Amino acid sequence: EIVLTQSPATLSLSPGERATLSCRASQSISTFLAWYQQKPGQAPRLLIYDASTRATGIPARFSGGGSGTDFTLIITSLEPEDFAVYYCQQRSNWPRVTFGGGTKVEIK
Amino acid sequence: EVHLLESGGGLVQPGGSLRLSCAASGFTFSTYDMSWVRQAPGKGLEWVSAISASGDRTYYADSVKGRFTTSRDNSKSTLYLQLKSLRAEDTAVYYCANWQWLVLAYWGQGTLVTVSS
Numbered sequence: 001e002i003v004l005t006q007s008p009a010t011l012s013l014s015p016g017e018r019a020t021l022s023c024r025a026s027q028s029i030s031t032f033l034a035w036y037q038q039k040p041g042q043a044p045r046l047l048i049y050d051a052s053t054r055a056t057g058i059p060a061r062f063s064g065g066g067s068g069t070d071f072t073l074i075i076t077s078l079e080p081e082d083f084a085v086y087y088c089q090q091r092s093n094w095p096r097v098t099f100g101g102g103t104k105v106e107i108k
Numbered sequence: 109e110v111h112l113l114e115s116g117g118g119l120v121q122p123g124g125s126l127r128l129s130c131a132a133s134g135f136t137f138s139t140y141d142m143s144w145v146r147q148a149p150g151k152g153l154e155w156v157s158a159i160s161a162s163g164d165r166t167y168y169a170d171s172v173k174g175r176f177t178t179s180r181d182n183s184k185s186t187l188y189l190q191l192k193s194l195r196a197e198d199t200a201v202y203y204c205a206n207w208q209w210l211v212l213a214y215w216g217q218g219t220l221v222t223v224s225s
Contacts, residue, residue, distance in 0.1 A: 034211045042217070046211060046213050049210075087153055095141065095158035095167050098155065099154070100152070
């Protein structure tokens with residue numbers, strides 16, 4: 001099973017700052033990586049798929065990159081509504097996908 | 109607008125059974141693969157199962173194989189998850205989601221299953 005490790009576990013930032021989240025795969029997954037955002041009490045929302053393609057309606061301040069085993073999600077300027085937990089997910093063995101443990105972006 | 113609404117969750121004793129439903133609207137349900145994903149309280153996301161658009165293929169996580177069964181009724185635009193031999197570790201919010209671009213594009217709000225005596 002492919003294991004995804006997200007870092008840091010928690011990121012404390014202020015609105016307007018840049019957030020950089022990392023996701024590392026235990027083996028190469030090409031660009032078969034997605035990112036989701038989850039707010040308390042809500043379902044996850046798809047942000048990015050195929051490592052760098054924004055899903056419908058996702059603001060341009062969210063960008064994804066990487067390939068192979070190392071991936072990043074960047075939020076260029078944090079808005080108040082961006083404070084949430086972010087998960088990465090790989091689909092190399094679709095549909096048996098796996099998720100990372102999550103990164104919480106909290107207000108500093 | 110895509111809408112997925114789960115129901116059927118509740119409190120069940122260890123060893124018990126439950127059937128979850130997911131009513132879909134806003135898209136052509138019969139043409140999309142679907143999945144269930146769960147989230148234990150305060151924990152991360154765990155993929156549980158998947159079913160093909162026609163319902164002829166199903167897939168399960170090792171943790172639920174042999175105990176959970178996924179099915180669908182395309183005439184009713186509804187996805188199901190039959191849970192049997194439930195354990196405390198199955199306690200979670202269960203989400204249904206549809207597959208688009210080989211990712212889980214849209215999710216329901218979830219239904220809570222609590223396994224406890």
